[in-house]
Amino acid sequence: MLLAARCLEPFHPDPPRTVFRARLSHPGSAEPIDDVLAVCYAAPHSYTGEDVVEISTHGGLTTPAAAVAALVAAGARPAEPGEFTRRAVLNGKMDLLQAEATADLIDAGSPAQRRRALHQLDRGLSERLAALRTEILELEALIAYDIDFPEEDEGPVSPERVRAAWSAVRGRVADLLRTAPEGERLREGALLVIAGPPNAGKSSLFNALLGTERAIVTEIPGTTRDAIEAHAVIEGFPFRLVDTAGLRDADERIERLGIEVSRKYLAAADLVLFCEERDEPSRDEFLAQVQAPVVVVRTKADLTGTGVSAVTGAGLAELKRRLAAVAFGRLVALGDVEPVVTRARHRLALERALAELDAFQAARTGGVDSAAAATHLRAAVTALDALIGAVTPDDVLDRVFSAFCVGK
Numbered sequence: 001m002l003l004a005a006r007c008l009e010p011f012h013p014d015p016p017r018t019v020f021r022a023r024l025s026h027p028g029s030a031e032p033i034d035d036v037l038a039v040c041y042a043a044p045h046s047y048t049g050e051d052v053v054e055i056s057t058h059g060g061l062t063t064p065a066a067a068v069a070a071l072v073a074a075g076a077r078p079a080e081p082g083e084f085t086r087r088a089v090l091n092g093k094m095d096l097l098q099a100e101a102t103a104d105l106i107d108a109g110s111p112a113q114r115r116r117a118l119h120q121l122d123r124g125l126s127e128r129l130a131a132l133r134t135e136i137l138e139l140e141a142l143i144a145y146d147i148d149f150p151e152e153d154e155g156p157v158s159p160e161r162v163r164a165a166w167s168a169v170r171g172r173v174a175d176l177l178r179t180a181p182e183g184e185r186l187r188e189g190a191l192l193v194i195a196g197p198p199n200a201g202k203s204s205l206f207n208a209l210l211g212t213e214r215a216i217v218t219e220i221p222g223t224t225r226d227a228i229e230a231h232a233v234i235e236g237f238p239f240r241l242v243d244t245a246g247l248r249d250a251d252e253r254i255e256r257l258g259i260e261v262s263r264k265y266l267a268a269a270d271l272v273l274f275c276e277e278r279d280e281p282s283r284d285e286f287l288a289q290v291q292a293p294v295v296v297v298r299t300k301a302d303l304t305g306t307g308v309s310a311v312t313g314a315g316l317a318e319l320k321r322r323l324a325a326v327a328f329g330r331l332v333a334l335g336d337v338e339p340v341v342t343r344a345r346h347r348l349a350l351e352r353a354l355a356e357l358d359a360f361q362a363a364r365t366g367g368v369d370s371a372a373a374a375t376h377l378r379a380a381v382t383a384l385d386a387l388i389g390a391v392t393p394d395d396v397l398d399r400v401f402s403a404f405c406v407g408k
C-alpha cells in the first residue's frame with residue numbers, strides 16, 4: 001500500500017475494494033506514466049490474504065513496463081511465477097488442490113479441462129478428500145477401544161463392523177484412484193496414434209480430425225516418413241494426435257527410421273486408431289502387439305460405402321464420439337459432478353493412502369496388535385493431508401508453483 005501510494009495520485013485505500021482513477025508517476029523523477037485504475041484490498045479480504053493494490057494500466061509494451069519500473073523504483077519487486085497463489089495457499093485462502101486448479105484453469109486447452117479445473121477450484125476434490133480423511137479417523141476411533149483394553153476378548157465394536165468400515169473407505173479411495181488415468185489425460189491430452197498400412201488414408205484422417213491440412217497427403221505409399229504430432233479438441237476433450245509412417249517392412253533407410261518412430265509412439269499411446277482401406281491381413285498381428293485400446297476404422301468410405309471418408313466427412317462425427325468415449329469414457333460417465341484426480345502428485349498420494357489401508361487390514365488379520373495396526377491409519381491420513389496441502393514441504397510447493405505463469 002505504501003509503495004503504491006508513492007506512485008499514485010490520488011490514492012484511496014478507503015473504501016477498500018472500490019475502483020478509483022489515478023495518475024501513475026515515477027516516484028523519483030515525478031514523470032507521469034499513465035492514467036490507471038486501481039483497487040485496494042485490505043487483509044485478509046484479498047486473493048493472497050494480504051494487503052493488495054491492483055493497478056490496471058493501458059496495455060501495449062512500453063506503458064506496463066514503465067509502470068512496473070516506477071513501482072520497482074518505489075521499492076517493489078516483480079513477483080515470482082505463481083507467487084500470488086503460493087501466498088494465498090500459505091495464508092490459508094485456498095488449499096493446494098485449488099492452487100493447482102487455478103493453473104489448470106489458465107492452461108485449459110479444452111472445454112472438458114476447463115470444467116474440471118473449475119470443479120476442483122470449487123473444492124470438489126478437496127471436499128471428497130476431507131470426507132475420506134474423516135472416514136479414516138472414524139475407523140481409527142472404532143479400534144481405539146481395542147487399544148485401551150487389549151485383554152478383552154471382544155470390545156463393544158465387533159471385528160465385522162471394523163472390517164465393513166475399512167472396506168467402505170478402501171473402496172472409495174480406490175474409486176477415486178481409478179479416475180487418475182483419464183484425469184491426467186485431461187491435462188496432457190490423450191495420445192492418439194493413427195496407424196495402419198501405407199496409403200490407407202492415415203494422414204487424410206489426421207487432417208480431417210484436426211480440421212487443417214497439416215500432414216502431406218499423396219497417392220504414393222510411404223508419403224509420411226516421420227511422426228507428426230498436433231493438438232486437437234475432439235468432442236470437447238483434449239487429444240495429442242500423432243500421424244505415423246505406414247507400418248510395413250521398408251527397404252529404404254529413412255522410411256525404416258520413420259516406422260521405428262511409429263513403434264515408439266505406439267508403445268506410449270493412450271489409444272490407437274487403426275486405419276484400413278479393406279480387410280487388412282496384418283491387422284490381427286498388429287493388434288496383438290499393441291497394449292492400448294484400438295479403434296479400427298475403414299477409410300475411404302466414399303469409394304467403398306462403409307466407414308469414414310476424409311473426402312466427404314461421412315462417418316467422421318461418429319468416429320469422434322467413439323474416440324472420446326474410448327479415451328475419456330469414465331469421465332463422460334462421471335459427468336462434471338464427481339471429483340477426479342488430475343495429477344501424478346494426486347495419484348501417488350492416493351496410492352500411498354491405499355497401501356496403508358491395506359497394510360492396516362493385513363495387520364488386523366495377521367494378529368498384529370491394534371495400536372500397531374492403527375499406525376497405518378495415521379499414515380493414510382498423513383498422505384491425504386499432504387495431498388490437500390495441509391502439511392506441505394517447501395519442495396512440493398516449489399514443484400507445484402514452478403509451472404505457474406508470472407502474475408498468478
Ligand SMILES: Nc1nc2c(ncn2[C@@H]2O[C@H](COP(=O)(O)OP(=O)(O)OP(=O)(O)O)[C@@H](O)[C@H]2O)c(=O)[nH]1
Pocket residue numbers: 197198199200201202203204205216217218219220221222223224225244245246299300301302303308309310311312
Ligand atoms: N476417395 C478417397 N480417397 C482418400 C481418402 N482418404 C485418403 N485418400 C487418398 O488415399 C491416398 C493416400 O492417402 P494418405 O492420407 O496420404 O494415406 P497415408 O495412410 O497417410 O499414407 P502413407 O503416409 O503413405 O502411409 C491419397 O491419394 C488420398 O487422397 C478418402 O476418404 N476418400
Ligand SMILES: [Mg+2]
Pocket residue numbers: 202203204215216217223224243244246
Ligand atoms: Mg501419411
